[in-house]
Amino acid sequence: MLTRLDKDALRAMLESQVQEKLQHDPDAVTTYAAKPVPERKPYTSKPTVQDKAFHKELEQMRADAEAGVIHTHKHEPLDKGAPSLRLDDYPDL
Numbered sequence: 001m002l003t004r005l006d007k008d009a010l011r012a013m014l015e016s017q018v019q020e021k022l023q024h025d026p027d028a029v030t031t032y033a034a035k036p037v038p039e040r041k042p043y044t045s046k047p048t049v050q051d052k053a054f055h056k057e058l059e060q061m062r063a064d065a066e067a068g069v070i071h072t073h074k075h076e077p078l079d080k081g082a083p084s085l086r087l088d089d090y091p092d093l
Helices: 007-024 049-067
Strands: none
Touching: none
16 A cells, blocks of 8 residues: 655655665756846837827928928808808807
């Protein structure tokens, strides 16, 4: 019948086996230098779709300004019968 060893007895048995192995063959264990801890890089957030669109539009505006292109807002013709929202319609705002 097998008897179970407690942890301390098992540790002692394994330690004695290692010591015996090292007495017969000193090169049995190879030690290596510890790997350096990697440096943490600072957190940088990824640009959102809105950020990308903003920068693209900004670059387009800069390119147009260098080329001398002037963009003016085109007013759509107002239909007299169609309802429209204008700030003049709300004088208290």
